[in-house]
Amino acid sequence: MNAPVFEPKALWGYFSALNRIPRPTHHEEAIRQYLLDEAKRLKLVTVEDEAHNIKIIKPATSGYEHVAGVILQSHVDMVPQKTSDKVHDFTKDPIETHVEGEWLTADRTTLGADNGIGVAAILAILADDSLQHGPIEALLTATEEVGMHGAKGLQPNWLDGKYLLNLDTEVEAELCIGCAGGVDILANLPVSYRPLDPSLPQYTLDLTGLAGGHSGKCINEQRGNAIKIIARLAAAINQRQPIQLVRLVGGSLRNAIASQASMQFACALSLDDIKALLLPVFEQIKAECSTHDQSAHFTLAASETPSEQCLSEACQAQLLQLVTASPHGVMRMSLA
Ligand SMILES: [Zn+2]
Known part of the structure; x- marks a missing residue:
């Protein structure tokens, strides 16, 4: 996909840009640099933490400074999977996409919509000057697909927002309010x-x-x-x-x-x-x-x-x- 053919154009434009940047888990330098450059172009302040999470701050528009802050979160890495007949180096090659009817698909590789579409949505919001909004923090987390290292490395009080919208879901048109935690228990029982x-x-x-x-x-x-x-x-x-x-x-x-x-x-x-x-x-x-x-x-x-x-x-x-x-x-x- 070279030019966005879907609406909203800003979102699909960003998604197209992301797909040109190889970003399998643990190879995330290029995508991070792109995000930092894009934020700079938009004249937005960025912070990167030790876990390589990136925060981009979009201040409230005039008159909305008192509104509770919203954090928009997505992860920057993607799962690199392909069919055995496809020649593709996920660390170097861009994702080849094409439109099938009303769907955008990849040519025998994962598309990276998880979570590229979330990142694209966030960037489209950051780039949109016509919106009126309270304080927005974009939280772009690192290394999610293998071990959630970015999310686990988040430091307390690094974010100011009151509400967090995680834009990494698998069901369209559904909003999940809540969260689930997991605990691994390794128990050893001596056997006689x-x-x-x-x-x-x-x-x-x-x-x-x-x-x-x-x-x-x-x-x-x-x-x-x-x-x-x-x-x-x-x-x-x-x-x-x-x-x-x-x-x-x-x-x-x-x-x-x-x-x-x-x-x-x-x-x-x-x-x-x-x-x-x-x-x-x-x-x-x-x-x-x-x-x-x-x-x-x-x-x-x-x-x-x-x-x-x-x-x-x-x-x-x-x-x-x-x-x-x-x-x-x-x-x-x-x-x-
Ligand atoms: Zn995901």
């Missing part, structure tokens, strides 16, 4: 084993078919967590007849809701008895789960590779209690 009675039958319980999904984006949908569900199934069997847990695994990614889990255990009950015992419990769990999870199911089979040892009694109890007590899903909704 004991010999397993070889006369006891061993089973493998596989739980699959849950929807899973992104642990941030989908967390409000109360989707079931396979690890917690399998621990609940284990507890249900254990209540009837003690089990000896050999193995419990589940989940795949740190930021994905676990959609499958599996456990191996020994138990004096027959396979049919365990199934009959689990079915109503599982139906109850599914009824509690979101509509997305209704194809969840479990299979129970005799273990193909019986183990000679299982977790010690104390260790097994601790593990199941730990999983049961670990929070999952929305703890509390804002009533504001």
Whole structure:
């Protein structure tokens, strides 16, 4: 795209300019320089912090100095992805774009609309002298896509505005009021084993078919967590007849809701008895789960590779209690 063909022209003009500047994460010097130069051209004050975030200050227009300040935020880096047949060096080559109907797309690479369109919108506002507004701070954050280093490096009191509009969303015509935080917990539980009675039958319980999904984006949908569900199934069997847990695994990614889990255990009950015992419990769990999870199911089979040892009694109890007590899903909704 050489000349903007869409409206508003200022925004698309900036987006076009941004696409000529390679800006994959960790290669952001050129885009930062462009932003500083553009602010200078617009006669606006800029500040860059140690995390390479850039702040551009657009003072209030006359008569609006008392209005609460607004911070407009976007990140300057983009995700560099391409198809295998496309020759493209994201650190050197401009993004090649073309118009398809009413859409602007890239030629077999990511377009950089995340978050280039936000940066372009901010620049268009900064460049527009016809607007009447209170104090505006443009906050252009660095290195978002890998580790959010810019946002994490923001220093307290660096910004004066009262309201922050983050212009990095994925759904058109939707405004999200609120925020979500994330915490990673790495827990280590020392494991001890004991010999397993070889006369006891061993089973493998596989739980699959849950929807899973992104642990941030989908967390409000109360989707079931396979690890917690399998621990609940284990507890249900254990209540009837003690089990000896050999193995419990589940989940795949740190930021994905676990959609499958599996456990191996020994138990004096027959396979049919365990199934009959689990079915109503599982139906109850599914009824509690979101509509997305209704194809969840479990299979129970005799273990193909019986183990000679299982977790010690104390260790097994601790593990199941730990999983049961670990929070999952929305703890509390804002009533504001
Ligand atoms: Zn983004």
